[in-house]
Amino acid sequence: MSGYPIDPNVLTNPALEPIRFGFGRGLLAAGEADERVVALCSDLTESTQMHHFKNRFPQRFVETGIAEQNMVTVAAGMAHAGKIPFTSSYAAFSPGRNWEQIKTTASMNRQPVVVVGSHAGINVGYDGATHQMLEDLAIMRVMPNMRVIAPGDSLEAERATCAIAADPAPSYLRLARDKTPIFSTADSPFEIGVAYVLSQGRDVSLISTGTMTYHALVAASLLDSRGISAEVVHVPTVKPLDEDVILASIRKTGRAVTIEEAQIIGGLGGAVCELTAREHPVKVQRLGMRDRYGETGGPAELLEKFRLTGKLIAEDVERGFQSA
Amino acid sequence: MDETTYARTDDTAELSHIAQVIRADIVQMLATAASGHSAGPLGMAEQLTALYFNTMRHDPANPAWPERDLFFLSNGHTAPVLYSALARAGYFPVSELGTLRRLGSRLQGHPERDALPGVESTSGPLGSGLSQAAGYAHVLQNIDHVKNRFVYTTMGDGEIDEGNVWEAAMFAGKYRLGNLIALIDRNNIQIDGATEDVMPLTNLRAKWESFDWHVLDIDGNNVRAVIEAINLGKAVTWAPTMILANTVPGKGVPFMEYDHTWHGKPPSPSQAEQALNALKGGVVA
DSSP, X not given: OOSSOBOTTTTTSOOEEEHHHHHHHHHHHHHHHOTTEEEEESSOTTTTTOHHHHHHOGGGEEEOOSOHHHHHHHHHHHHHTTOEEEEEEETTTTTTTOHHHIIIIIITTTOOOEEEEESBSGGGGGGXXXXXXOSXXXXXXXXXXXXXXXXXXXXXXXHHHHHHHHSOSOEEEEOOSSEEEOOBOTTOOOOTTOOEXXXXXXXXXXXXXXXXXXXXXXXXXXXXXXXXXXXXXXXXXXXXXXXXXXXXXXXXXSOEEEEEEEETTTSHHHXXXXXXXXXXXXXXXXXXXXXXXXXXXXXXXXXXXXXXXXXXXXXXXXXXXXXX | OOOXXXXXXXXXXXXXXXXXXXXXXXXXXXXXXXXXXXXXXXXXXXXXXXXXXXXXXXXXXXXXXXXXOEEEXXXXXXXXXXXXXXXXXXXXXXXXXXXXXXXXXXXXXXXXXXXXXXXXSOOOSTTOHHHHHHHHHHIIIIISOOOSOOEEEEEETGGGGSHHHHHHHHHHHHTTOTTEEEEEEEXXXXXXXXXXXXXXXXXXXXXXXXXXXXXXXXXXTOHHHHHHHHHHHHHOOSSOEEEEEEOOTTTTOTTTTTOGGGSSOOOOHHHHHHHHHHHHHOOOO
16 A cells, blocks of 8 residues: 555554654653754743653753743754754744744744744634634745644654754744544654655545644545545645655646645645646645634534544545535 | 954054944945935944954954854844944955945845854844844853853844843843843934833833843943943853943934934935045044
């Protein structure tokens, strides 16, 4: 089938873990591997899982208080002094509040500041729309020099964190709060800028990022039982986009669906539409947040409401076929 | 513009002369570009002179020298004073000052690190220089334990309306960054008028002291006073030092002095000639 090892229990009984937990392990490993790695946090150290690093390397941890603008600009100064700074907060606040500082002091200066936006997406749940960052993929993707990485599960987040530390450059790393299914394995690959075909198909390409890749796998399985052969393309790096893998899939299937726990405007959906419009025009169905804010509710309730579960994605994809 | 460059010196008359040369450069650059900010750069000439020609450890032949002191120009719109100081110190040819704000120039409208050697950080959007300087100083003092290097930044007084500045003020106080020396160009003007009308700054000494900074209040147009304040700041290792450099906006050009409307505009060719004549007339003490 595919070269990408998938957990055999993913469709029946997947293991669950918050993506941010993988980041916490990855940062600790990166800190062990390279003493230039430092960490900064704005009063959310355990939430963002930086406490592992803080406990192990207290001198290399900086608590900035609730001051996200200062956090990333201090990090730019630390990067200039030779460090590889990881900064963390909720994505709603960083990069939500400090976008200009990230642009001017990290990105324009090409300093290897890593902006770690935890608690992204609607799975934040009960905290409501103010805390559900859905615009981050769009605002970070548009920034020159910036890499945008949204791991699909906690194991991939661990790999991505180590990969970023080993190849320092301005980066945005998107994490989620809630426990989410693990589809990858200890042997699955991760390389910055590479998209992976998780399952082959003929009729439609399900192109997903972050938490939505698990749901894409579920949707592909359901579609298969209805006679639609869906290919799942996992895109953990939204920028730089792996155009070759995505185009090869779309050229084969002739049909694209993008799936993201983010605004469909400007995010992965936007990126794929820009690509197809330029290289291979096809109909692209964009699933995600449709130009509105989220709301308070349980994570599962919200995924249902905004039609971002495997079952509802399969229904919408099937409906897309009917309307075509 | 002649091509004279200057070495570091402790001679007050020589330093005052360099400040006047920088002012003349600023006037000519702005008039040639027909675009840019006049009042702030003219008022800051002594601060940049004190840093680049007396107190800072740096090597124009090796801008990335690992042992250098660092300078972050936070008020990026005063770029002409930085560009002139860098050129007169020997970072790039003085003649290049004439390319300010031209398409393809390394002298971008606001300074860019990628563009020009000697520029430590891109700036323009206000309020982020102090944080970067603090981040660098924190690495030196508290992580790498380097004792004999210092980090400097200049800010405009209007600039400190920005919240980011006060986040940085708390941070530097918390981590007791004794190797951090900041200067506020206290010229009492900003684009919309007097600072005290736009957003009153009132008692800056009390404000910074309450953030656990060591604060000095000086005549910022007296180059010797600037040097002495910086040296005192270097000796105070228990806290970051804030130098309130009280300056005259447009200093040295009588028709610009104290006039906030000169914050963001360049002189015309005839005004530039008038300004250069005035600058020739007197060396600022």
